[in-house]
Amino acid sequence: MEPASQGDPRVLFAMNLVLSTAFASVVVWGLSYIDVVPFTVVNVASFALVLMAVTYVVTR
Helix, strand or coil: CCCCCCCCHHHHHHHHHHHHHHHHHHHHHHHHHCCCCCCCHHHHHHHHHHHHHHHHHHHC
């Protein structure tokens, strides 16, 4: 039985970046809708970086 492929790390990084940014933008938009935080690029990018870091730690 062959070991499972881990995939190309560049593709995994790009997918993580796109999906984390999309999810972060939805969450920040929702929080701005209820006036918790403003919807800014900095807030979306910060939350996306946190999500990417958590995803990296969980999958390792």
